[in-house]
Each structure stands twice: as C-alpha cells, then as structure tokens.
Amino acid sequence: MASRLLLSSLLFLLISHTTASPPLHSKLKEKQSHLHFFFHDILSGRNATAVPVTKPAAGAHPNSGFGMIAIIDDLLTEGPDRNSTLLGRAQGLYAATGQEEVSLLMTMNLAFTSGKYNGSVLSLLGRNQPLHPVREMPIVGGTGLFRFARGYALARTHWLDLTTGDATVEYDVHVIHY
Ligand SMILES: *[C@@H]1O[C@H](CO)[C@@H](O)[C@H](O)[C@H]1NC(C)=O
Ligand SMILES: *[C@@H]1O[C@H](CO)[C@@H](O)[C@H](O)[C@H]1NC(C)=O
Ligand SMILES: *[C@@H]1O[C@H](CO)[C@@H](O)[C@H](O)[C@H]1NC(C)=O
Numbered sequence: 001m002a003s004r005l006l007l008s009s010l011l012f013l014l015i016s017h018t019t020a021s022p023p024l025h026s027k028l029k030e031k032q033s034h035l036h037f038f039f040h041d042i043l044s045g046r047n048a049t050a051v052p053v054t055k056p057a058a059g060a061h062p063n064s065g066f067g068m069i070a071i072i073d074d075l076l077t078e079g080p081d082r083n084s085t086l087l088g089r090a091q092g093l094y095a096a097t098g099q100e101e102v103s104l105l106m107t108m109n110l111a112f113t114s115g116k117y118n119g120s121v122l123s124l125l126g127r128n129q130p131l132h133p134v135r136e137m138p139i140v141g142g143t144g145l146f147r148f149a150r151g152y153a154l155a156r157t158h159w160l161d162l163t164t165g166d167a168t169v170e171y172d173v174h175v176i177h178y
Pocket of ligand 1: 047
C-alpha cells in the first residue's frame with residue numbers, strides 16, 4: 001500500500017513536472033538564416049572527397065546507379081572555386097535509391113568551420129535527383145547556433161563532369177533556429 005502510494009505520488013510529480021515546464025526554446029528569439037555556399041563532390045583523382053563503398057546492384061538500370069552508396073567529406077566553400085574560402089565540410093553519405101533514374105538519399109551533416117557558425121552543424125536528410133535543375137531537401141536539425149533548426153536546402157548543379165561524376169553544387173539553405 002505504502003509503495004503504491006509512493007509510486008502514484010512519484011508519477012504525479014513526474015507528470016506535473018513535465019506539464020509545468022515551458023518548452024525549452026519559448027524564451028529564446030526565433031531567428032531565420034540564409035546560408036549560401038558551394039559543395040564540391042569529387043570522386044576522381046588522389047584528392048577525392050567522395051568514396052563509393054558499394055557498386056550498383058547487378059542488373060540495375062545503367063543510368064540509375066541503384067545500390068551505390070558513397071561516403072563523403074566534401075568541402076563547402078564560399079565561391080564556386082574549390083580553392084575559395086573554406087566554410088565547412090559536408091560529412092555523411094548518399095545512396096542511389098532510385099531504380100529508374102538517379103535519385104539519391106542524402107544524409108549529411110553540414111559542419112561549419114569558419115565565422116560565427118564555426119562548430120555549429122546542420123543535419124540534412126532528403127531526396128536528391130542530381131540531374132534535375134533544382135532539388136529541395138529538408139534540414140531536420142542542428143547543433144550549436146543551429147539548435148532546434150528546421151528548414152530546407154535548395155541545390156543547383158553549378159558544374160558536372162558526366163564522366164567522373166565530379167560536381168560543384170550551389171546550395172541555398174534557409175533555416176529557422178534560436
Ligand atoms: C591534392 O591535395 C594536395 C594537398 O592539399 C595538393 O597539393 C594538390 O595540388 C591536390 N591535387 C589536386 C589534383 O587538386
Ligand atoms: C586549387 O589549387 C591547387 C593547388 O594550388 C591546384 O592544383 C588546383 O588546380 C586548384 N583547383 C581549382 C579548382 O582551381
Ligand atoms: C574554429 O573553431 C576551432 C575550435 O574552437 C578553432 O580551433 C579554429 O581556429 C576556428 N576556426 C576559425 C576559422 O575561426
């Protein structure tokens with residue numbers, strides 16, 4: 001009996017505690033930020049930053065690459081030149097998940113290393129059809145200055161070498177954070 005009483009008062013405390021707490025971000029001011037950078041996906045040469053770790057599945061449509069997964073540590077720069085100011089790196093992986101056309105599942109952390117966002121990260125998870133002119137992908141969270149981040153990224157191919165797959169992609173990222 002005593003233990004049941006203890007349990008119910010504990011439960012009451014737990015419930016009243018969780019309902020009484022205001023949302024963590026309620027006192028913080030909402031900010032909206034726009035980030036613009038270029039993403040360099042380099043598969044060829046000695047300085048490759050994207051490494052396929054699986055081959056397309058046997059029998060996959062030749063233009064789909066279905067089954068291929070690449071691990072990336074791609075540079076994010078201010079300008080379209082790979083040697084322009086480094087803003088951060090896109091670390092993660094993409095997987096060819098379309099059977100009929102190239103359609104990538106992108107899961108990557110945009111880890112910023114310069115300016116006020118140095119040390120802050122945005123996490124992106126989305127669908128990328130790289131041969132389409134504009135792709136939209138959700139930003140699902142973040143750390144540091146990007147805590148509670150939500151938003152979207154628009155990706156446009158700036159340059160693509162169809163033989164090697166090397167590409168420079170322009171990113172516009174819009175996020176709400178606190
Ligand atoms: C590869 O990286 C090294 C070291 O950063 C650099 O010296 C070299 O020029 C790069 N090679 C190419 C082909 O970009
Ligand atoms: C970047 O610089 C390296 C070394 O200076 C050079 O080899 C490479 O061609 C440059 N890359 C671009 C895209 O200009
Ligand atoms: C970014 O932060 C790291 C760790 O605090 C620091 O070592 C580095 O110098 C900073 N980079 C820039 C460009 O501010």
